[in-house]
Amino acid sequence: TYHPTVAEALAGTGALVNGFENMTDPQTVFIRVENTATGCVNTNNIASLELSVEPIPTATAPATYELCATDASDPNTAVFDLTSLDAEIIAGQLNMAVSYYETAMDADSDINAIANATSYVNTSNPQTLYARVRQTITGCLSDPVLVTLQVNALPVFTLPADDILCVDADTGTTTDGPMIGVDLGAGYSYSWTTPNGTANSATVAVTTAGTYSLTITDNNFTTSCTYSDSVTYQASSAPSVLDIQITTPAFASSHNVIATASGGSGVYEYQLDDGDWQETGEFLDLAPGEHTITVRDTNGCGELIRGFELIDYMKFFTPNGDEYHPTWNIIGLRNQPGAKIYIFDRYGKLLKQISPAGPGWDGTFNGSPMPSQDYWFRVEYVDPFDGTPKEFINHFTLKR
Incomplete structure (x- = not known):
């Protein structure tokens, strides 16, 4: 007792x-x-x-805890060291420790205290937490106080992607250098580092090749959040010559070409018709007929386009009045209006002479439809493969 x-x-x-x-x-x-x-x-x-009776501890509500966003892609999230608020909340009391809670219910019940107080990631912006001061000798707790977390977004901006600075192929001087940068309005400061020195303007003119770096500071908040980006320009010039060499003869089983760009200092890529761009100018297994090859500087300093034709013949046609393959002709000879095309029946009877620039043969003879069967042709032309006059004979099918 x-x-x-x-x-x-x-x-x-x-x-x-x-x-x-x-x-x-x-x-x-x-x-x-x-x-x-x-x-x-x-x-x-x-x-x-x-x-001994110890006084009940008191907790002092701290000022809003502001940080810059950790990542530019997420303007509402940061990593907070809540323990940096301990001294402000304890306010000089001895033998005290601070616990932080995400909800008022947890704080009132003194449960689920935040374990990772030194690296707490906020879950909303702004976010309200709750803090209680504990007397480490007696375990006595203060009433909860509010702790406000505020994440300030970075002044995110984007400079252009690394690019080529187009120059004259002969002089190497800059032509039409772009203005780069961004003006975010009042409350922001700018700091440029360029090949020509430093500047404090929102935008600068690109006049020489090199790296242009910009740092923007948001002075509207005490956190003074900053964000930086840079772009590098490399001098280049457009191509001036595009040579196309057809490497297979007319009427071959496959058609290949090689395109070569020259006369500039750029890095070039090639495109056949509306296809994908590729690093080499070699194109294989092409369909007969008209094509274009485009060569361009990979960073936009110009392009050249040249057309060519691959010669072959239609294996069949169907003059049924349905607008699908209604006539027959040699493919890829429109640029040779002097070429001659003769059509024969299987007994060698001449049925029609047509022009490669014309509509072709409609499958009739003297106005009467010819029957479904094979027909023969002879074409006299100049082969672009080697530039020599040639004659080619083969047959095709009329289908009804």
Whole structure:
């Protein structure tokens, strides 16, 4: 039992009851230990216990905790070291520790305290947390206070992608250098580093090749968030010559060409008709007929386009009035209006002479439809493969 004095502890009187309220601070009470079976008491060993009342801690609400966004792609998220607020919340009290909570219910119940307080990632912006101060000796807790987290977005901007600075192929001087940069308005400052020196304007003119770097600072918040980007320009010039070499003869089983760009200092890529761009000028297994090859500087300093034709013949045609393959002709000879094309039946009878620039044969003879069967042709032309006059004979099918 516990007693207010030694005498009462020895006499076994005045025992304190649960819910005892101290009368002084500190206050000493005395402990009587009695054997409940024998009633014996060691009167030479009356122990004492000092009761001390510690004040309830208080928590001071801190100023809004502001940080710049961690990542430019997520303007609402940052990593907060909540423990950096401890001193402001404790406000000089001794033997205190701070716990942080995500909800008021958790704070009131003192449960689910934030474990990673040194690297807390906010879940909304702004976000309200709750803090309580704990007396480390007594475990007493303060009332909760609000902690506001605010993420300030980076002043994100994008300079153009690395590019070629178009120059004259003869002089190497810049032509039509772009203006680059961005003006975000009031409250922002700009710092450029360029091949020509430094500048504090929102935009600069690209006049020489090299790297242009811009840092923008947002002065509208105390965090002064910054963001940087750079672009590198390399001098280049457009191609001036495009040579196309047909590497297979007319009427071959496959048609191949090689295109070569020259006369400039750029890096070039090639395109056949409306197809994909590629690094080489070799094109294989092409369909007969008219084509174009375009060569361009990969960074936009110009392009050249040249057309060519691959000569072959239609294997069949269907003059059925349905507008699908209604006539027959040699493919890829429109640029040779002097070429001659003769059509024969299987017995060698001449049915028609046509021009490669004309509509072709409609499958009639003297106005009468010819039957479905094979017909023969002879064509006299100049082969672009080697530039020599040639004659080619073969047959095709009329289908009805």
